[in-house]
Amino acid sequence: MSTPVGFWNRNWGFITLAVVALAMPLLVADAYLLSILAFMATRFMVVIGLSLLLGQAGQISLGHAAFVAIGAYGSALLVTRLSMNPWLAMVVAAVLAAGVAGVIGIPTLKLKGHYLAMATLGFGEIVFILLVQLKGLTRGTDGITGIPPLTLGSLDFSQPRLYHVLVWLVALIVFRLALNLSESRVGRSLKALRRSELAAESLGVNASWRKLQVFMISAVFASLAGSFDAHYVQFISPDSYGITFSVILVCSVVIGGFRSVWGALWGTLATVILPEVIKRIHEDAVNLVFGILLILIVVLLPVKSGPLARVAHDVRCLFHREERG
């Protein structure tokens, strides 16, 4: 149906990424560096989901850390308390995350711009407070320890090299799915409703259902990432799932560029590597740099021409309540 050359031309980016990502364990010996790279894979999954939501469908979520938390705590609790199979627990947690996204999404996705941002921010905070306060279940700020690493037959995924290959494989699958989605009939309907919900509806797009679908998909991706992290680090506590994390996630999508799902990759690289580099210079400089980045994004908002205008325009649109007539 398609020639090998055509296939290569369409997929060279993805293939290159896959080869580089999966070959890393052969090139990198440093365990710390490997764990950073593995951590990048799970971050990438979350950012991909959020990129579909923000970039394709134009809906903001400032509470996405909550879905990562649902994955992490879901896995941890099901495995440590109920001795459930970790792989099954991961699926159960993802289904739970999708369910929560569905219930939260029905009322909130009717909101636009600032209101949607506030509602999702509120949701994120509620989940965070629950994690801290439901001490009987979550052990509050002490967190949960002793989460067993993932295994499959004789494969032990606490081994950094093996784990790296596993998470990157999953991340690559998630990425491929998202790329496929963005180039499909569904993806096109998302791009349409981002520009004008009224027009999209008039062409047969059920906008509220589509927005809910993407919200749920992004919740599943986030939850999977949370589960993988929990099993690898073997310890979780509420600190990791606060508003700061949600903001970093949104930053990643914005920095990487919204229009294409590929932006998720650049955004993830930037927001994972940058802090590592800065940390070496000065421990406390990380927050400073992220603060400056955020300010830059906000300052760039009024740009009306030039290469940055498009990014600025997209960010502005996210916060616009009304569709322009």
Add this chain to the structure above:
Amino acid sequence: MPLMRLDGVSKRFGGLEALREVSFALHVGQIMALIGPNGAGKTTLFNCVAGADRPSAGQVFFRGEDVTGRPAHAMCRAGLARTFQHSRLFDDLTVLENVIVGRHCRTYAGLAAAFLRLPRHGREERESREQAMHALTRVGLADRAQDEAGSLPLGERHLLEIARGLATEPVLLLLDEPAAGLNDEETANLGHCVRRIRDDGVTILLVEHDMTFVMDISDQVVVLDYGRKIADGPPLMIQADPEVIRAYLGEDLE
């Protein structure tokens, strides 16, 4: 049986009565114009008919079915397409992609097909592309297919909205001020285009301020004033109707 029938449709926004018990029937193959001074309720009526808004009272029948209050995406599937007064194109997509979105209501690939790029999705996409090109050809925009929609001049924007509507395979096409802002040549071109679409079997309901255009093109004219229907008939009769003249020119001084 009329293609569409409105039965006592009213719409209130708080204390404002935008439509008061409007009734009329639209028959297959007609070009009907909806006219009236600014604020007469024309766009509100469009929204109530196309599912963008819900009538406060009254009923809308389409192809013999009561469709009152059905959402816009369901109306589209039922065979009703519309354009907007201020064009709502997807500016950052190409002209062709804009029209392909119009195929959404006639295609089925869901999440699974999209995620996994199933062969069925590929077939559907190719068909959509062909159908969309066909719709562009019908309005004469085929050579602009790969341009970004945002780069089109106003006249072509109106045509693109029409093509997008045609891609949904409508039996009824609603045009909201299609001639607004067009020069004489573009208006004439639009007139030909609208007639051709009607001759292909699509019934047309349009809102328009350009009276020459309206009187020239329509078979029937409905006049709204302050949300009420004040006249309904063929163009020549409407032009002579004293109440219509009063609504447009104001009361006599006597």
